[in-house]
Amino acid sequence: MxxxxxxxxxxxxxxxxxxxxxxxxxxxxxxxxxxxxxxxxxxxxxxxxxxxxxxxxxxxxxxxxxxxxxxxxxxxxxxxxxxxxxxxxxxxxYEKDWATILVLVLVSISIPPEIYELVHGVTVLKLAVFITNVAILWYLLHYLPKHGKGA
CATH class of the missing domain: 1.20.20 (F1FO ATP Synthase)
Structure with a gap:
């Protein structure tokens, strides 16, 4: 299936x-x-x-x-x-909980340097990566089940 x-x-x-x-x-x-x-x-x-x-x-x-x-x-x-x-x-x-946590941690760590980069010069690519990472963080925090099926 x-x-x-x-x-x-x-x-x-x-x-x-x-x-x-x-x-x-x-x-x-x-x-x-x-x-x-x-x-x-x-x-x-x-x-x-x-x-x-x-x-x-x-x-x-x-x-x-x-x-x-x-x-x-x-x-x-x-x-x-x-x-x-x-x-x-x-x-x-495979919807593993550890992967969700790993992505959350790595994306969270990357956001402050991305903000720093945007402050020192906005480019389309920097802005696109920043928006994408914020969207990923928001989605994983709000829409994925806290206690999923994977582990």
Whole structure:
């Protein structure tokens, strides 16, 4: 028998899946230059990039000036957070109480830094993430059963 999920819960699961995917890509993009630093240097000095593809050249230049230790720590952090976000999404999909608590804690922790960021400069992306996280927090606090079926 197929379980019916509330539309808002499905939206949260999809959002968490999307965020986890972005974090996984960010992790790979951060860790790739560590192993392939010489290859990236060769590509950045390639004739093809001198006349075309200025965006790729710009990105390569930014990657090549970063400290390898910072790239590693950033990539590792993104990988860990991607894993945690995937665990949240799976737990919410199966309507586990621990997943609800985990999401509540992590979203609650993220709201103060998001407010700080908005105070120092509003962008559409920052505002969208903030509104989404407040909506998730509000939904989980008010509409999910306090003593659900999962555990």
């Amino acid at each position: 197929k379980k019916h999920h509330a539309p808002a819960l499905m939206a949260i699961v999809l959002y968490k899946t999307f965020v986890g995917s972005l974090l996984a890509v960010t992790s790979i993009a951060s860790l790739f230059p560590l192993k392939n630093h010489q290859l990236l240097e060769n590509i950045s000095q390639s004739y093809l990039l001198e006349t075309k593809l200025k965006v790729i050249e710009f990105i390569l230049e930014k990657l090549l000036i970063l400290n390898p230790q910072k790239l590693f720590l950033g990539g590792l952090s993104a990988a860990l957070y991607a894993t945690l976000t995937a665990v949240e999404a799976v737990g919410l999909w």
